[in-house]
Amino acid sequence: MAIRPIVKHPSDVLEKSCAPVTTFDKNLAVLLDDMYETMIEADGVGIAAPQVGTAVRAAIVDFREGQDPIEMINPELVLYEGSDTDIEGCLSFPGVFGEVERYDHIKIKAQERDGSWYELEAEGYEARAILHEMDHLDGVLFTSKITKYVTQEELDEMIRLQEEEEEEV
Template identity: 60%
Template sequence: MAVKKIVTYPAEILEAECEPVKVFDKKLGKLLNDMYDTMLEFDGVGLAAPQIGLARQIAIVDIDDDFGTIEMINPEILETNGEQTGPEGCLSFPGLYGEVTRPEYVKIKAQDRKGKYFTLEAEDFLARAILHEIDHLHGVLFTSKVTRYLNEEELEGLESE
Protein backbone atom coordinates (compact mmCIF):
# COMPACT_ATOMS: atom_id res chain seq x y z
CA MET A 1 0.00 0.00 0.00
CA ALA A 2 1.17 3.49 -0.74
CA VAL A 3 -0.03 6.99 -0.02
CA LYS A 4 -0.11 9.04 -3.21
CA LYS A 5 0.43 12.78 -3.56
CA ILE A 6 -2.80 14.77 -3.84
CA VAL A 7 -3.03 16.92 -6.97
CA THR A 8 -4.21 20.41 -6.06
CA TYR A 9 -5.96 23.09 -8.08
CA PRO A 10 -5.13 24.60 -10.62
CA ALA A 11 -3.68 21.37 -12.08
CA GLU A 12 -5.23 20.81 -15.53
CA ILE A 13 -6.02 17.13 -14.87
CA LEU A 14 -8.65 18.20 -12.32
CA GLU A 15 -10.73 19.73 -15.11
CA ALA A 16 -10.22 16.94 -17.66
CA GLU A 17 -12.77 14.33 -18.75
CA CYS A 18 -11.46 10.98 -17.52
CA GLU A 19 -11.06 7.87 -19.67
CA PRO A 20 -13.17 4.77 -18.95
CA VAL A 21 -11.36 1.81 -17.40
CA LYS A 22 -11.13 -1.17 -19.77
CA VAL A 23 -8.66 -3.44 -17.96
CA PHE A 24 -9.59 -4.96 -14.60
CA ASP A 25 -6.38 -6.48 -13.26
CA LYS A 26 -4.17 -6.64 -10.18
CA LYS A 27 -2.74 -3.21 -10.97
CA LEU A 28 -6.25 -1.76 -10.72
CA GLY A 29 -6.73 -3.48 -7.37
CA LYS A 30 -3.45 -2.06 -6.09
CA LEU A 31 -4.44 1.40 -7.34
CA LEU A 32 -7.76 1.20 -5.47
CA ASN A 33 -5.94 0.11 -2.30
CA ASP A 34 -3.50 3.01 -2.67
CA MET A 35 -6.40 5.42 -3.22
CA TYR A 36 -8.02 4.17 -0.01
CA ASP A 37 -4.77 4.65 1.96
CA THR A 38 -4.38 8.12 0.46
CA MET A 39 -7.95 9.11 1.30
CA LEU A 40 -7.48 8.02 4.93
CA GLU A 41 -4.09 9.70 5.24
CA PHE A 42 -5.56 13.05 4.17
CA ASP A 43 -8.77 12.58 6.19
CA GLY A 44 -11.08 12.54 3.17
CA VAL A 45 -14.43 10.81 2.64
CA GLY A 46 -13.82 10.28 -1.07
CA LEU A 47 -11.10 10.35 -3.68
CA ALA A 48 -11.13 10.30 -7.47
CA ALA A 49 -8.28 9.15 -9.72
CA PRO A 50 -7.60 12.64 -11.19
CA GLN A 51 -6.82 13.80 -7.64
CA ILE A 52 -3.76 11.54 -7.70
CA GLY A 53 -2.84 12.43 -11.26
CA LEU A 54 -4.70 9.74 -13.27
CA ALA A 55 -7.35 10.69 -15.84
CA ARG A 56 -9.30 7.44 -15.33
CA GLN A 57 -12.91 6.87 -14.26
CA ILE A 58 -12.11 5.52 -10.80
CA ALA A 59 -13.41 6.90 -7.50
CA ILE A 60 -13.90 5.71 -3.94
CA VAL A 61 -16.15 6.91 -1.14
CA ASP A 62 -16.15 5.93 2.53
CA ILE A 63 -18.19 8.01 4.97
CA ASP A 64 -17.89 5.59 7.92
CA ASP A 65 -21.37 4.12 7.55
CA ASP A 66 -22.96 0.72 6.89
CA PHE A 67 -21.83 0.69 3.24
CA GLY A 68 -18.12 0.60 4.04
CA THR A 69 -15.84 1.58 1.17
CA ILE A 70 -17.60 2.06 -2.15
CA GLU A 71 -15.38 1.56 -5.20
CA MET A 72 -16.86 3.08 -8.35
CA ILE A 73 -15.30 2.33 -11.72
CA ASN A 74 -16.89 3.86 -14.82
CA PRO A 75 -19.84 5.13 -12.73
CA GLU A 76 -23.02 6.40 -14.38
CA ILE A 77 -25.77 8.36 -12.68
CA LEU A 78 -29.09 6.63 -13.42
CA GLU A 79 -31.42 8.77 -11.34
CA THR A 80 -31.43 11.70 -8.92
CA ASN A 81 -34.17 13.19 -6.82
CA GLY A 82 -34.74 15.93 -4.26
CA GLU A 83 -32.36 18.63 -3.14
CA GLN A 84 -29.99 19.23 -0.25
CA THR A 85 -27.64 22.09 0.52
CA GLY A 86 -24.65 21.61 2.76
CA PRO A 87 -20.94 22.20 3.26
CA GLU A 88 -18.37 20.59 1.00
CA GLY A 89 -14.63 20.60 0.86
CA CYS A 90 -12.16 18.85 -1.41
CA LEU A 91 -8.70 17.40 -0.88
CA SER A 92 -7.61 19.21 -4.06
CA PHE A 93 -8.63 22.55 -2.50
CA PRO A 94 -7.03 22.42 0.97
CA GLY A 95 -8.73 24.70 3.48
CA LEU A 96 -11.53 25.75 1.12
CA TYR A 97 -15.16 24.99 1.98
CA GLY A 98 -18.45 26.11 0.55
CA GLU A 99 -22.16 25.44 0.50
CA VAL A 100 -23.22 23.27 -2.42
CA THR A 101 -26.70 22.17 -3.50
CA ARG A 102 -26.93 18.61 -4.79
CA PRO A 103 -29.65 15.98 -5.17
CA GLU A 104 -30.84 14.34 -1.93
CA TYR A 105 -30.96 10.90 -3.61
CA VAL A 106 -28.86 9.24 -6.29
CA LYS A 107 -28.93 5.88 -8.03
CA ILE A 108 -25.77 4.87 -9.87
CA LYS A 109 -24.47 1.99 -11.95
CA ALA A 110 -20.75 1.25 -11.77
CA GLN A 111 -18.23 -1.56 -11.92
CA ASP A 112 -16.23 -3.04 -9.06
CA ARG A 113 -12.52 -3.87 -9.12
CA LYS A 114 -13.25 -7.14 -10.94
CA GLY A 115 -15.36 -5.43 -13.63
CA LYS A 116 -18.69 -6.68 -12.28
CA TYR A 117 -21.56 -4.21 -12.66
CA PHE A 118 -23.59 -3.11 -9.64
CA THR A 119 -26.22 -0.51 -8.85
CA LEU A 120 -26.30 1.53 -5.69
CA GLU A 121 -28.82 3.91 -4.17
CA ALA A 122 -27.75 6.56 -1.68
CA GLU A 123 -29.26 9.47 0.19
CA ASP A 124 -28.15 12.47 2.20
CA PHE A 125 -24.40 12.80 2.87
CA LEU A 126 -23.51 9.57 1.04
CA ALA A 127 -25.33 10.80 -2.08
CA ARG A 128 -23.45 14.11 -1.78
CA ALA A 129 -20.08 12.35 -1.52
CA ILE A 130 -20.80 10.02 -4.46
CA LEU A 131 -21.95 12.90 -6.68
CA HIS A 132 -18.89 14.98 -5.71
CA GLU A 133 -16.54 12.16 -6.74
CA ILE A 134 -18.39 11.39 -9.99
CA ASP A 135 -18.14 15.10 -10.85
CA HIS A 136 -14.34 14.78 -10.55
CA LEU A 137 -14.36 12.12 -13.28
CA HIS A 138 -15.93 14.63 -15.65
CA GLY A 139 -13.68 17.56 -14.77
CA VAL A 140 -16.38 19.29 -12.70
CA LEU A 141 -15.05 20.90 -9.52
CA PHE A 142 -17.15 21.62 -6.45
CA THR A 143 -16.10 25.26 -6.65
CA SER A 144 -18.24 25.60 -9.80
CA LYS A 145 -21.30 24.70 -7.68
CA VAL A 146 -20.58 26.71 -4.52
CA THR A 147 -23.33 29.18 -3.66
CA ARG A 148 -21.43 30.63 -0.71
CA TYR A 149 -17.94 30.06 0.69
CA LEU A 150 -17.67 29.29 4.40
CA ASN A 151 -15.20 30.85 6.81
CA GLU A 152 -13.50 29.02 9.69
CA GLU A 153 -15.99 30.21 12.33
CA GLU A 154 -18.91 28.86 10.28
CA LEU A 155 -17.10 25.54 9.78
CA GLU A 156 -16.42 25.15 13.50
CA GLY A 157 -20.11 25.80 14.17
CA LEU A 158 -21.05 23.03 11.72
CA GLU A 159 -18.62 20.53 13.27
CA SER A 160 -20.12 20.99 16.74
CA GLU A 161 -23.70 20.27 15.54
Protein backbone atom coordinates (compact mmCIF):
# COMPACT_ATOMS: atom_id res chain seq x y z
CA MET A 1 0.00 0.00 0.00
CA ALA A 2 1.11 3.52 -0.74
CA ILE A 3 0.01 7.00 0.11
CA ARG A 4 -0.78 8.86 -3.08
CA PRO A 5 -0.78 12.62 -3.60
CA ILE A 6 -4.24 14.15 -3.20
CA VAL A 7 -5.36 16.06 -6.28
CA LYS A 8 -6.22 19.64 -5.33
CA HIS A 9 -8.61 21.99 -7.08
CA PRO A 10 -8.32 23.18 -9.80
CA SER A 11 -7.70 19.98 -11.74
CA ASP A 12 -9.57 18.58 -14.73
CA VAL A 13 -9.80 15.08 -13.22
CA LEU A 14 -11.96 16.48 -10.38
CA GLU A 15 -14.53 17.91 -12.77
CA LYS A 16 -15.16 15.04 -15.16
CA SER A 17 -17.51 12.09 -14.95
CA CYS A 18 -15.58 8.93 -14.13
CA ALA A 19 -15.57 5.71 -16.14
CA PRO A 20 -17.31 2.64 -14.71
CA VAL A 21 -15.06 -0.03 -13.23
CA THR A 22 -15.24 -3.10 -15.47
CA THR A 23 -12.21 -5.09 -14.32
CA PHE A 24 -12.14 -6.37 -10.75
CA ASP A 25 -8.52 -7.40 -10.32
CA LYS A 26 -5.35 -6.82 -8.33
CA ASN A 27 -4.96 -3.32 -9.80
CA LEU A 28 -8.36 -2.31 -8.42
CA ALA A 29 -7.46 -3.78 -5.03
CA VAL A 30 -4.20 -1.79 -4.99
CA LEU A 31 -6.07 1.39 -5.93
CA LEU A 32 -8.62 0.87 -3.13
CA ASP A 33 -5.92 0.05 -0.57
CA ASP A 34 -3.90 3.12 -1.59
CA MET A 35 -7.01 5.32 -1.46
CA TYR A 36 -7.76 4.10 2.05
CA GLU A 37 -4.20 4.72 3.28
CA THR A 38 -4.18 8.17 1.65
CA MET A 39 -7.52 9.08 3.26
CA ILE A 40 -6.35 7.96 6.72
CA GLU A 41 -3.05 9.85 6.37
CA ALA A 42 -4.99 13.02 5.42
CA ASP A 43 -7.42 12.55 8.35
CA GLY A 44 -10.38 12.27 5.99
CA VAL A 45 -13.62 10.31 6.25
CA GLY A 46 -14.01 9.72 2.54
CA ILE A 47 -12.09 9.74 -0.71
CA ALA A 48 -12.92 9.13 -4.36
CA ALA A 49 -10.62 7.78 -7.06
CA PRO A 50 -10.36 11.09 -8.94
CA GLN A 51 -8.92 12.64 -5.78
CA VAL A 52 -5.86 10.43 -6.30
CA GLY A 53 -5.82 11.09 -10.04
CA THR A 54 -7.71 8.04 -11.31
CA ALA A 55 -10.99 8.76 -13.13
CA VAL A 56 -12.90 5.57 -12.27
CA ARG A 57 -16.12 5.07 -10.28
CA ALA A 58 -14.62 3.99 -6.95
CA ALA A 59 -14.87 5.67 -3.55
CA ILE A 60 -14.41 4.90 0.13
CA VAL A 61 -16.13 6.22 3.26
CA ASP A 62 -14.88 5.31 6.72
CA PHE A 63 -15.78 6.89 10.02
CA ARG A 64 -17.53 4.05 11.85
CA GLU A 65 -15.16 2.86 14.55
CA GLY A 66 -14.75 -0.89 14.70
CA GLN A 67 -16.39 -1.44 11.31
CA ASP A 68 -14.90 -2.02 7.89
CA PRO A 69 -14.70 0.94 5.53
CA ILE A 70 -17.46 1.25 2.93
CA GLU A 71 -15.97 0.60 -0.50
CA MET A 72 -18.28 1.77 -3.28
CA ILE A 73 -17.54 0.70 -6.83
CA ASN A 74 -19.98 1.86 -9.53
CA PRO A 75 -22.41 3.16 -6.86
CA GLU A 76 -25.99 4.06 -7.76
CA LEU A 77 -28.46 6.02 -5.67
CA VAL A 78 -31.68 3.96 -5.52
CA LEU A 79 -33.63 5.74 -2.76
CA TYR A 80 -33.38 9.21 -1.26
CA GLU A 81 -35.59 11.24 1.05
CA GLY A 82 -35.54 14.06 3.53
CA SER A 83 -32.97 16.80 3.63
CA ASP A 84 -30.46 18.24 6.03
CA THR A 85 -27.98 21.09 5.88
CA ASP A 86 -24.60 20.71 7.54
CA ILE A 87 -20.98 21.76 7.14
CA GLU A 88 -18.69 19.94 4.74
CA GLY A 89 -15.07 20.08 3.77
CA CYS A 90 -13.05 18.21 1.16
CA LEU A 91 -9.52 16.85 0.92
CA SER A 92 -9.21 18.47 -2.52
CA PHE A 93 -10.13 21.90 -1.08
CA PRO A 94 -7.93 22.32 2.01
CA GLY A 95 -9.26 24.96 4.40
CA VAL A 96 -12.59 25.39 2.56
CA PHE A 97 -15.77 24.66 4.51
CA GLY A 98 -19.39 25.41 3.84
CA GLU A 99 -23.01 24.54 4.47
CA VAL A 100 -24.40 22.01 2.00
CA GLU A 101 -27.92 20.61 1.77
CA ARG A 102 -28.12 16.87 1.07
CA TYR A 103 -30.62 14.03 1.35
CA ASP A 104 -30.85 12.76 4.92
CA HIS A 105 -31.80 9.13 4.17
CA ILE A 106 -30.44 7.18 1.21
CA LYS A 107 -30.09 3.70 -0.17
CA ILE A 108 -27.33 2.84 -2.61
CA LYS A 109 -26.46 -0.15 -4.74
CA ALA A 110 -22.74 -0.66 -5.36
CA GLN A 111 -20.14 -3.30 -6.05
CA GLU A 112 -17.49 -4.78 -3.77
CA ARG A 113 -13.87 -5.10 -4.89
CA ASP A 114 -14.68 -8.63 -6.12
CA GLY A 115 -17.50 -7.32 -8.34
CA SER A 116 -20.39 -8.62 -6.22
CA TRP A 117 -23.30 -6.21 -5.68
CA TYR A 118 -24.63 -5.03 -2.33
CA GLU A 119 -27.16 -2.51 -1.03
CA LEU A 120 -26.63 -0.12 1.86
CA GLU A 121 -28.96 2.29 3.65
CA ALA A 122 -27.55 5.32 5.44
CA GLU A 123 -28.83 8.34 7.34
CA GLY A 124 -27.45 11.61 8.60
CA TYR A 125 -23.70 12.12 8.49
CA GLU A 126 -23.07 8.72 6.89
CA ALA A 127 -25.51 9.52 4.06
CA ARG A 128 -23.86 12.94 3.63
CA ALA A 129 -20.36 11.43 3.33
CA ILE A 130 -21.53 8.82 0.81
CA LEU A 131 -23.30 11.42 -1.33
CA HIS A 132 -20.25 13.73 -1.22
CA GLU A 133 -18.03 10.94 -2.55
CA MET A 134 -20.59 9.84 -5.15
CA ASP A 135 -20.68 13.45 -6.41
CA HIS A 136 -16.92 13.26 -7.02
CA LEU A 137 -17.53 10.34 -9.40
CA ASP A 138 -19.77 12.58 -11.50
CA GLY A 139 -17.35 15.53 -11.44
CA VAL A 140 -19.61 17.49 -9.07
CA LEU A 141 -17.67 19.50 -6.50
CA PHE A 142 -19.10 20.35 -3.09
CA THR A 143 -18.27 24.00 -3.66
CA SER A 144 -21.02 24.09 -6.32
CA LYS A 145 -23.53 23.17 -3.58
CA ILE A 146 -22.35 25.46 -0.77
CA THR A 147 -25.05 27.87 0.39
CA LYS A 148 -22.84 29.60 2.96
CA TYR A 149 -19.07 29.48 3.41
CA VAL A 150 -17.70 28.97 6.92
CA THR A 151 -14.25 30.10 8.09
CA GLN A 152 -11.88 27.83 10.01
CA GLU A 153 -12.45 30.00 13.08
CA GLU A 154 -16.24 29.63 12.82
CA LEU A 155 -15.88 25.88 12.37
CA ASP A 156 -13.58 25.62 15.39
CA GLU A 157 -16.11 27.55 17.49
CA MET A 158 -18.97 25.28 16.34
CA ILE A 159 -16.95 22.20 17.29
CA ARG A 160 -16.06 23.71 20.68
CA LEU A 161 -19.72 24.47 21.43
CA GLN A 162 -20.79 21.00 20.34
CA GLU A 163 -18.18 19.41 22.60
CA GLU A 164 -19.37 21.54 25.53
CA GLU A 165 -22.97 20.40 24.93
CA GLU A 166 -21.86 16.76 24.83
CA GLU A 167 -19.98 17.15 28.13
CA GLU A 168 -23.13 18.52 29.79
CA VAL A 169 -25.17 15.46 28.82
